Amino acid sequence: MREIGTGSRLAAAVAASGLLLVGLPAVYFLTAYGCGEGEDRLAEAMAHETVLDTAPDGAGRANRYQECDDDDRFVVVGRQYPHDSSPRTALRHYRKAAQADGWRPGAAAGGGTVPGCFTKSVGGTTAYLVVEGPEKGVLHVEIVADHAESERC
Numbered sequence: 001m002r003e004i005g006t007g008s009r010l011a012a013a014v015a016a017s018g019l020l021l022v023g024l025p026a027v028y029f030l031t032a033y034g035c036g037e038g039e040d041r042l043a044e045a046m047a048h049e050t051v052l053d054t055a056p057d058g059a060g061r062a063n064r065y066q067e068c069d070d071d072d073r074f075v076v077v078g079r080q081y082p083h084d085s086s087p088r089t090a091l092r093h094y095r096k097a098a099q100a101d102g103w104r105p106g107a108a109a110g111g112g113t114v115p116g117c118f119t120k121s122v123g124g125t126t127a128y129l130v131v132e133g134p135e136k137g138v139l140h141v142e143i144v145a146d147h148a149e150s151e152r153c
Contacts, residue, residue: 039075076143
């Protein structure tokens with residue numbers, strides 16, 4: 001009977017290692033990477049938040065958007081409005097609308113609250129309502145969340 005040589009065993013070990021190093025990440029990428037049904041359900045729940053449908057006086061027609069980041073799997077649902085008022089006026093409007101919809105002011109790391117950021121449980125995770133602007137005539141209002149409970153304020 002013929003024995004398998006050391007070179008053949010080494011080649012087999014290198015081939016098996018290569019298969020594991022390339023194969024396992026490929027399987028992960030094809031089966032678990034990116035946004036999926038869980039993120040779709042979260043986006044749907046976020047899109048139904050009534051605070052997104054309230055626009056301050058003088059705002060133009062909303063540009064709606066929804067996206068999911070495949071790397072971090074955080075979901076964003078928002079609106080952009082043409083709006084020329086002051087940021088203070090927009091924030092005053094959304095502070096009232098957010099409170100009426102059950103949102104709480106976002107807490108700052110050193111205490112106090114973060115202007116333009118509110119939190120609420122949506123779709124089984126903590127969501128963040130963020131109000132930015134108006135800047136250059138555009139007001140951004142969006143809800144951001146992920147299932148990893150990341151902090152956004």
